[in-house]
Amino acid sequence: MKERIKLIKGNIVDQEVDAIVNAANSSLSGGGGVDGAIHRAGGPSIDEECRIIREKQGGCPTGHAVITGAGNLKAKYVIHAVGPIWRGGNHNEDNLLASAYIESLKLADEYNVKTIAFPSISTGAYGFPVERAAKIALRVVSDYLEGSNIKEVRFILFSDKDYEVYSKAYEELE
Ligand code: ADP
Numbered sequence: 446m447k448e449r450i451k452l453i454k455g456n457i458v459d460q461e462v463d464a465i466v467n468a469a470n471s472s473l474s475g476g477g478g479v480d481g482a483i484h485r486a487g488g489p490s491i492d493e494e495c496r497i498i499r500e501k502q503g504g505c506p507t508g509h510a511v512i513t514g515a516g517n518l519k520a521k522y523v524i525h526a527v528g529p530i531w532r533g534g535n536h537n538e539d540n541l542l543a544s545a546y547i548e549s550l551k552l553a554d555e556y557n558v559k560t561i562a563f564p565s566i567s568t569g570a571y572g573f574p575v576e577r578a579a580k581i582a583l584r585v586v587s588d589y590l591e592g593s594n595i596k597e598v599r600f601i602l603f604s605d606k607d608y609e610v611y612s613k614a615y616e617e618l619e
Contacts (some may be wrong), residue, residue, distance in 0.1 A: 446590035448617050450583065450598050453562075454608040457601040458486035461519045462560040464512075465550050467527035468567065473511070479564040479603075483523060487516035491523055508544035522556060524549045528567030531574070542567055542578060543585045550589045550598075562599040565607055575607055579614035587618060592607045597610050 457465055457479060467483045470476055473495040475484050486489055494513035498505070505511045510526040526549045529541035545566050551562050566582070567573035586598050602608040 446519065447583070447587045447615065449590050449596060450586060450600065450603060450615070452600050452608065452611050452615060454602050455558050456482065456603070457562055457564050458482050458518060460562040460599060460601060461494050462555070462562045462597075462599065463520060463558040464522040464524050464553050464561045465515065465518060465520045465526045466510075466561065466563045466566070467523050468569065468571075469505065469527050471507055471527045473499050473525060474504075478569045483518070487518045487523065490514060491517040493568070508541040508548065510545065510548040510552055512556060520562075522553075522558065524552050524561075526566055528571055528573065531567065533570035533605065534577075538567075538573060539577075539581055542573060546582055546585050547589055550586065550593065550595065553595055554593055557594070559595060560597045560599070561595060562601050564601055564603070565611070568607070575610050576614070579607075579611045580617075583611070583614050583618050 451605040468479045507527050515523045526545040528545045529538045568578045
């Protein structure tokens with residue numbers, strides 16, 4: 446289902462989609478990078494909803510995702526996905542990264558989301574090598590879409606380099 450995947454160079458907060466995915470941390474407590482950008486653009490209601498989830502379930506484990514409204518963003522929802530911190534590659538990082546994408550997509554289907562935008566989860570502050578992450582992300586999303594009602598998945602790449610890396614991985618995707 447790679448034809449339902451689009452690669453875009455840009456800023457995820459500008460995307461007009463039903464749901465925007467945030468690369469969150471497991472305490473849902475806000476950080477820099479894409480998380481900071483989403484909370485700044487979306488306003489305080491997103492943080493408030495994260496706080497309520499935190500109080501209810503103590504955050505979000507690595508490889509999982511939670512959903513909130515999107516405040517001032519054009520989207521309806523923000524899906525907060527927690528990717529793994531890179532620790533050399535032998536600590537289940539690949540599976541945890543795949544899981545962060547899959548759990549986000551499951552939530553999206555549950556909420557009847559038709560269009561969704563992902564950042565490159567874990568490849569910023571969390572240090573996951575982007576070439577390896579791109580292959581995993583595109584493979585799991587493409588496979589997941591076979592059994593999903595989601596019409597379009599966008600990967601929003603923030604740098605030229607990341608865009609190139611994802612483009613190459615996309616070409617190599619069967
Ligand atoms: P993580 O902690 O999961 O690594 P980061 O936010 O540090 O998350 O980085 C994930 C990716 O998101 C990086 O490639 C970073 O360059 C990118 N990024 C940062 N800001 C934005 C943004 N506004 N839109 C899209 N991607 C962004």
